[in-house]
Amino acid sequence: MENKLSWKNFVGNDATVSRLKKSLAEKKFPHAVIFSGIEGIGKREFAKICAAVLMCDNPSDGEPCGTCENCVAMATGNHPDFYVVEPEDTKATRVIKIAQIRELQRETSLRPLKSERRVVVIDGAELFNKAAANCILKTLEEPVSQTIFILLTANRANLLMTIRSRCITVNFDKLSTAQIYEVLLSQGIDAVKAKTLSVVADGSLGRALALEKSGGYELRNEALTLVTQLFSHELNEEIIFAKGKIFEKWSRENFSEFVTYVQKILRDIFFIKSKKLYNEDLKEKFEWMRFPEKTLYQMIAEGTQAQRRVKSNANLRLLAESYLMRLVRSLD
Ligand SMILES: [Zn+2]
Structure with missing residues (x-):
């Protein structure tokens, strides 16, 4: 069996990887460490590899052996000494509770x-509630010698200063577009799609893979087609009805996500000169699509309205068609 927990499977952040590998090899891994970086760059996978090395019976040069009892338990995901705390979903938000x-x-x-x-x-x-944060602080202050803490955060600034000051912070950079592209190709995703996904993912491999899996790529293409048709005044009743028939078969979630993509494209066109775009890869296309400001405002307002109606019980086909018709009317 291939040893899955290996640095070899880790993409990007080469300097950080070799620094940590060295600290593991020299048995100088800190007792409390923060891995900081955006979602979807593999912090969790990274922590798992560190854990495997720290618990392995025969690690060599900062790599887990892959065959000892501890390595096998880690690889199958049920090592009794590997403990993960995750935020729990509450009504309003996700939070780590004192319990x-x-x-x-x-x-x-x-x-x-x-x-x-x-x-x-x-x-x-960063999602500790206050009581939980104070409680963990005590644990970090009085280290239990055989326990090593790895805290993962996408938003280090929101961590309590007192927690930050008790841990060593390791920063993870965004991945490059080329790195994400290579991984997507290696997973059998075709080159054109991989290219787009790697740009839209904005440095997060996890985001690229999630978009691929959820069909986000296709939804974005559909949204781009719609805005292009609006721009060239091609969106007539016939096309609207044909689209309505297609939307009818979609889930409400998919339609809602589709509207979000339309909104992001319109926002990009609005801010093309002044802000970083959501769809950086489409910038050249957007340069050509000049809508009057008032029209963009109106179309974005229609999108917000449509999102609201998706949440109600309104018939999906009817609300989709009415959304498209209102977009066309915004052009007048
Ligand atoms: Zn081992």
Whole structure:
């Protein structure tokens, strides 16, 4: 079996990888560390590899051996000394609660079961509620010698200063468009699609893969077609009805996402000179699509209205057709 937990499978951030590998090889890995960087660049995977090395019986040169009892347990995802805390969904938001930290503290008060060490990963560490943050602070202040903490955050500035000051921070950079493109190609995604996805992902491989999986790429193309048709005044009743027939078969979520793509394109056209675009790869196309400001305002307002109606019980085909007709009317 291929040893999946290896640095070889990790893309990008080469200097950071070799620095951490070295600290693992020299047994100088910090007892509490923050991995900071945008969503979808592999911080969690990175933490797992570190954990595998830290718990492995025979690590060599900062790599896990892949065959010992600890490595096998890590690879199958059920090592008893690898502990992950994740934010829980509440009604309004996602948050790490004090009950989760208490449970973690009970766990860390015991000796590790299988390995000489325990590794605790706290994902979304900026999402502690206040009580939980104060509670974890105590744990970080009084280190349990055999436990190593790895905190993951996409928003380090929102972490309590007191927590930040007790951890070493390791920063992860965005991946380059070329790096994301290579990975997408290696996963069998065709070159044209991979090129677009790698740009839209804005440095996040996870985002590129999610877009590919959710059909976001196709939805964005559909949105671009619509805006192009609006621009060239091609969107007549016949086309609107034909589109209505297609939208009728979509889920409400897909339609809503489609409207979001239209909104982002319109926003990009609006801000083409002044802001970073959502669809940087389409900039050249957008340069040609000049709509009067008033028209753009009106079309974006129609999109907001359509989003609201998707959430109600309105018939999807009717509301989709009415959205398109209102967009056409905005052109007058
Ligand atoms: Zn091992």
